Structures are given as C-alpha cells and as structure tokens.
Amino acid sequence: MGRFLAILLTLWALALPSFAGAEPADIDASARGVVRVVIIGEDGGELYPVSHGTGFAVTSTMIVTNAHVVRDAMRDEDLRVGIVPSGGADAVYGQIVAASSRNDLALVRLTGNLRLPPLALSGGPVASSGEVTSVGYPMNVDRAQGLDISDLFRSQPPVKSRGFVSGERPSRQFDTILHTAPIARGNSGGPLLDQCGRVVGVNSFGADNDGGDAEFFFAVSNRELVPFLRANNIEPRLNEQPCRSIADLEEAERERLEREQAEARQSLAERAEATREKRERAQLEAQLSVAHDREDRMALAFILVLVSFGLGLWAWSQRERIDPEAEDAALRVKKTNIAFALAGFLVVVALIAFLTRPGLDEVDRRVAGLMAEGEGDGDRPLAGEEGGDLALTCRLVPERSRVTSAETPDIEFDWTTAGCVNERTQYGYAAGNWSRVFVPNDEDAVSVNSFDPDRRTFRSERYLLPRSAMTAAREARAKYAAPQCGDDGAATKLGDLQGEVLSQLPQQPNERLVYECVARD
Structure with a gap:
C-alpha cells in the first residue's frame, strides 16, 4: 500500500506545472531601488511616524507609491513624507508631485540624492501562472521582529515574498493583477516583480480572507502605471524582451556553439570532398596536357631532324656536283654551306625541343596551378x-x-x-x-x-x-x-x-x- 501511494504521489508531482524560479540576484538588484515611505508628524520638535508604506524608484529622483499611502500627507500640511532607503543611506524627505485616487498611484520627488537605481518596467503581457515576487515593508514582519515604531526611520532591507499570477482583471475602475505573492499593511506601493526583477505592477490591496479562504492580492498593472508616469512627463524604462535566465542563455549558447562546430565540420568535409574532386580533375587534365605537350615536342623534334637530314643530303649532293672551274662555283659553295648550317641549326632546335619536353614532374606543377585557380574568391576573411x-x-x-x-x-x-x-x-x-x-x-x-x-x-x-x-x-x-x-x-x-x-x-x-x-x- 505504501509503495502504491508513493507511485501515486510521484505521478501527481509530475503532473503539476513546472515553474522556473525567479533569479535571486535580479530580485535583490531591484530591491535596491525599493524604499520605505513614512508619513511623519511633529510634536514639540519630536518627529514621529504616522503610517508607512513602500515605494520604488522610477528615476533617480522620483518614487512611485500608492495614493492611499500618502493620503494623510495630502490632507494635512503639517505631515511630511519621509523616504527611507534600504542601502544604508540617510533618509530624505519627499514632495508629492501627483496622485491619482482613481488607480491608487502617486509620484513623489526626492529632496536629497539617494542614488537609487530606477527599476525597469516589463513592457510585455503578464504571463498567466508566472512566478512573481512582492517586495516591500509589511508591518506584521516589523512587529514579529520586535521593531519599535521609531525603527521605521532606520535603513533595513525590504521583505520579499513569492507567488504566482492568478490573472488580470479590472477592479475599482482600473486594471489590476491578481496574484498570490503575500503582502500586508506596509507593502502598499511596493513593486510586484517578474523573474527578471522587472516591475509588472504596484501592490495595492488584498482580498478579504473569511473562513480560511485562499488569500489573493491585487497590484495596479503597468497598463495603469505607464500612462500615469507619462502624464507626469516621466518616460518609464520599459523592457519588452522575454525574461530568460543566464542558465538558459548559456545552454542556448552551448547549443549554438555545438551547432556551429557541426556546421563547420560539415563544411570542412564538403570542402575536402570538393578539393579532392577538383584535384582528381586537375590531375587528369594535367596528365593529358603534359602527354600532349610531350608528344608535340617529340613530333616537332622528329620533323626537324627529318628536315635537317633532307636538307643535309641536298647540300651534300649539290656540293658533289660543283665544278671548281665554273664561274658560279663560289656561289654554289656558299649556298651549300648555308644549307649545311641551316641543317645543323635545325638539329640543334630539334635537340632542344626533345630535351625540353615536359617531364613527369610537370604534372605536379600543373596540378598545383590548377588548384590555385579561383582561390581568394571565398568568404571575406575575419x-x-x-x-x-x-x-x-x-x-x-x-x-x-x-x-x-x-x-x-x-x-x-x-x-x-x-x-x-x-x-x-x-x-x-x-x-x-x-x-x-x-x-x-x-x-x-x-x-x-x-x-x-x-x-x-x-x-x-x-x-x-x-x-x-x-x-x-x-x-x-x-x-x-x-x-x-x-x-x-x-x-x-x-x-x-x-x-x-x-x-x-x-x-x-x-x-x-x-x-x-x-x-x-
């Protein structure tokens, strides 16, 4: 029975959808731009926190949060907005630039330089059932850590919680993302991040949890945030590229290199085969060419020898017939001498033609020449x-x-x-x-x-x-x-x-x- 149950559990686990985990380094990097937003009052020169929420940088000097986080400060001029960074820098005050109660968004300008890295916004659609991470400062965590209310002014790292997107739906007349990444009071105004640490929404409120029902939470979607920022002369850092892990990239890079190497080996084999065929053709062509040239030279030498022999016989026969007493004897002797000289010249030319006929080593030289033809016409060198x-x-x-x-x-x-x-x-x-x-x-x-x-x-x-x-x-x-x-x-x-x-x-x-x-x- 136990073995059967184990098999069932294994099959059930395999049937569940597989989700790639968020990159911790990306979430940590984005968390550097997340701040605690504290509404501060003053009594007798002493500062005290009235309430707090979360915000995140969209520029080096601008923070986005929820409108309800800064509502008290908008209604009471004596209250101020404090911005407490997570990276150890001193807190600064903020000035409310814009607020929209319709979609619960507010924009706050920093009065000091915190050198906050702006967060990029995802420009693509939110993946259904995709993993997301809420980043912020939930009040219940502060209480569990035993933090005093005065500790809100100290720099502390934000809390990160994972969940999954459950869908996109309009609520309160604005677009929201329904998700399961836990948030609590104090998380309001914090970013909801995808696996690459890009903002997909601004956490705003949670669903009621009556009778132990599953908890769901709502974030204002980027379809509300982007127009809100642009309406206030801020061009958001939108990123529409798909979210891929470094591990995915390196695996794809390995596959690409293996593919390139296989293609290179295939190309090398094809070039080797083409070279072999070209060499065989060049060998045959060179052998035929050399054979023809040898035959032509030897035929030429043979013809020249025959002509020289005939010319020599003619000159000899003419010399035997010359009468020394004849008036033209000297002229005829001169002609026969010219004939003998010409016959000797032809013999020399025939000898040169015979000796300079192509040898077998000429085949290799001509093959090399034919193989070199067309080289340099390939791909441009790297x-x-x-x-x-x-x-x-x-x-x-x-x-x-x-x-x-x-x-x-x-x-x-x-x-x-x-x-x-x-x-x-x-x-x-x-x-x-x-x-x-x-x-x-x-x-x-x-x-x-x-x-x-x-x-x-x-x-x-x-x-x-x-x-x-x-x-x-x-x-x-x-x-x-x-x-x-x-x-x-x-x-x-x-x-x-x-x-x-x-x-x-x-x-x-x-x-x-x-x-x-x-x-x-």
Whole structure:
C-alpha cells in the first residue's frame, strides 16, 4: 500500500506545472531601488511616524507609491513624507508631485540624492501562472521582529515574498493583477516583480480572507502605471524582451556553439570532398596536357631532324656536283654551306625541343596551378585574419541576450589591433580575451565589456551589486590607473590590473547584452 501511494504521489508531482524560479540576484538588484515611505508628524520638535508604506524608484529622483499611502500627507500640511532607503543611506524627505485616487498611484520627488537605481518596467503581457515576487515593508514582519515604531526611520532591507499570477482583471475602475505573492499593511506601493526583477505592477490591496479562504492580492498593472508616469512627463524604462535566465542563455549558447562546430565540420568535409574532386580533375587534365605537350615536342623534334637530314643530303649532293672551274662555283659553295648550317641549326632546335619536353614532374606543377585557380574568391576573411583596424556598428542580438534594463541602442565601435576603442579607451588582454571593467562612482553596478575581433562580437555584462560589494569593487579599482591608448604593453598590463576587480564579481551577471558588429559605411 505504501509503495502504491508513493507511485501515486510521484505521478501527481509530475503532473503539476513546472515553474522556473525567479533569479535571486535580479530580485535583490531591484530591491535596491525599493524604499520605505513614512508619513511623519511633529510634536514639540519630536518627529514621529504616522503610517508607512513602500515605494520604488522610477528615476533617480522620483518614487512611485500608492495614493492611499500618502493620503494623510495630502490632507494635512503639517505631515511630511519621509523616504527611507534600504542601502544604508540617510533618509530624505519627499514632495508629492501627483496622485491619482482613481488607480491608487502617486509620484513623489526626492529632496536629497539617494542614488537609487530606477527599476525597469516589463513592457510585455503578464504571463498567466508566472512566478512573481512582492517586495516591500509589511508591518506584521516589523512587529514579529520586535521593531519599535521609531525603527521605521532606520535603513533595513525590504521583505520579499513569492507567488504566482492568478490573472488580470479590472477592479475599482482600473486594471489590476491578481496574484498570490503575500503582502500586508506596509507593502502598499511596493513593486510586484517578474523573474527578471522587472516591475509588472504596484501592490495595492488584498482580498478579504473569511473562513480560511485562499488569500489573493491585487497590484495596479503597468497598463495603469505607464500612462500615469507619462502624464507626469516621466518616460518609464520599459523592457519588452522575454525574461530568460543566464542558465538558459548559456545552454542556448552551448547549443549554438555545438551547432556551429557541426556546421563547420560539415563544411570542412564538403570542402575536402570538393578539393579532392577538383584535384582528381586537375590531375587528369594535367596528365593529358603534359602527354600532349610531350608528344608535340617529340613530333616537332622528329620533323626537324627529318628536315635537317633532307636538307643535309641536298647540300651534300649539290656540293658533289660543283665544278671548281665554273664561274658560279663560289656561289654554289656558299649556298651549300648555308644549307649545311641551316641543317645543323635545325638539329640543334630539334635537340632542344626533345630535351625540353615536359617531364613527369610537370604534372605536379600543373596540378598545383590548377588548384590555385579561383582561390581568394571565398568568404571575406575575419577581422583577426585581416589584422587591421575596424570601424563597426554593433546591434543587439536579442536571442543571445538577457536584458533587465530598457536601453539597448546600437553602438558605434572603432577598434584597433592594439585594443583601443574609439581612440580613447584601452581594453585589457588576458587569457585570450579583450575586456574592459567599468566601476562607476554614480551607479551601483559594475560593467564588463568584452570584444572578440575574430567573430566581431561585442558583449556587455552588468553586475548589479549591493553597496557593500560596490564599495569593495571601487576600492579595488582605485588601486590602479588604466593605461592610455598607445602606451607600451598597455593591453597586457591592463589585463593583469583588472584581475582583482573581476575576482570580486558574482559568478553570473544580472544582465548580458550580446551585439553582432558589421563594418560601418
């Protein structure tokens, strides 16, 4: 009976739909732009929190939240909106720019610089039954942790909870997403993220849970959020690319390389067969040609010898008939001498023709000549084979890329054989790869750009790091000064210098952009 039950459970498990888990690194990266929104009052010079919710950055200075989160501050001028980031920076005040009670959205401008990374919005439809993650500051978690109400002003990481999309439906006259990623009081205004960490909605409220019914929650959909932002002169960072994991990309890349290698082997085999057939034809043609030439030379030599022999006999017979006393004797002797000389010349020419007839080694030379005909008319050599500088336009290859941001413009790319890009940026060379590491001071992200001049492929990988990891990366980057283009040994030197920064990066990037480059007109 137990064995039978185990089989049934196994079959039941196999029948369930399989969902790919969200990328933790992407959710963590998006959480950097999530903030706690605190409504603050003042009593006798002392600040105290009235209520709180969640918000997230749509630009470096603008926060989206729910209208009901900031409703008290809109009604009471004495109340202020505080923005508390998760990354350890000091809290700042916010100014309400716009609020829409119809779809429960509000826009808040920061009065200080928190260097928040804006979240990208998913531009595609929400996948039914797709996995989603709620990110925010639920009040019940604060209570469970024993946090005092004054602790709301301290930077703390937001809470993440997973669930699945249950559908899209209109509610309260606006579009919502029904999902099962748990939220509570305090989560209002926080983002609902897809598996790539892109916003698919703004969490707003939950369904009543009477009598132990399953809990469902509602988020304002992007079909409401995008027009709201544009109406307030903010162009959202929309990303319409499909959500794919790095593991999926690497598997697809392995399959692509295997396919290319198989095609290359097939092409090599076809070229080898074509070369063999061409050589056989050239061998036959060369043998026939040499045979004809040998026969022609030998025939020519034979004819010349016959002519020379006949001419010599004629000259000999004429000399025997010359009368020394005759008046024309000298002239006739001269003619016979000319005839003998001509006969000797013809013998020499015949000997030369015979000796210079093509030998068997001429067959190999003619085969080599025939095989060389048409070479150089094949495919254009690759950049590395050309060995010259390149002026390229690089375009994104979506099927080979994982895009978590929204900006993927074409890239104008000038490359020199010494690894200098656009006459100003030196790339490092190490382990057979050209790369450059960028560690900006105004963004919590490390970019590693690489270029393969042989395949004309440019790749940019971005690592969205927490502030502690960014601090370590900046400290490692500050230890060296990148060599300038044209410096002696600049490429290999930079390749060694970048090693410490690269060693601190996670195993996988959050974003990978792969570009194919073509010669620029």
